[in-house]
Amino acid sequence: MSDTMAVTLATTGMHCGSCSMLIDMTVGDMAGVSEAKTDLASGQTEVIFDPDTVSVDDIIAAIRAIGYDAEVV
Numbered sequence: 001m002s003d004t005m006a007v008t009l010a011t012t013g014m015h016c017g018s019c020s021m022l023i024d025m026t027v028g029d030m031a032g033v034s035e036a037k038t039d040l041a042s043g044q045t046e047v048i049f050d051p052d053t054v055s056v057d058d059i060i061a062a063i064r065a066i067g068y069d070a071e072v073v
Contacts, residue, residue: 004034007056009045011038013068026066030054045070 014020020038023045027036032053038045047059056072063070 004048005051006046006048007059008073009047009060009063009070010073011043011045011063011068011070014038014040014043016040019068022066023063023068026062027059030059030062033059044073 011020011023014023017040020040023038024036027033027045027047030049032050033047034050035048036045045063049059060070060072
């Protein structure tokens, strides 16, 4: 098992606190993700994850699937 990694994503398309909460819940429920924190004001999502289980591309795809966009900062 590898160490966890952290990535910061620029997350766009959010309009309110519910948007950031939905992103956190969606990403946080993914296998291999131990923590997801989205800050509406900065437009950034910080994710701590196990790269052996989930990739950054998988995380970005999950965010896009719920109607937002994300890219690595």
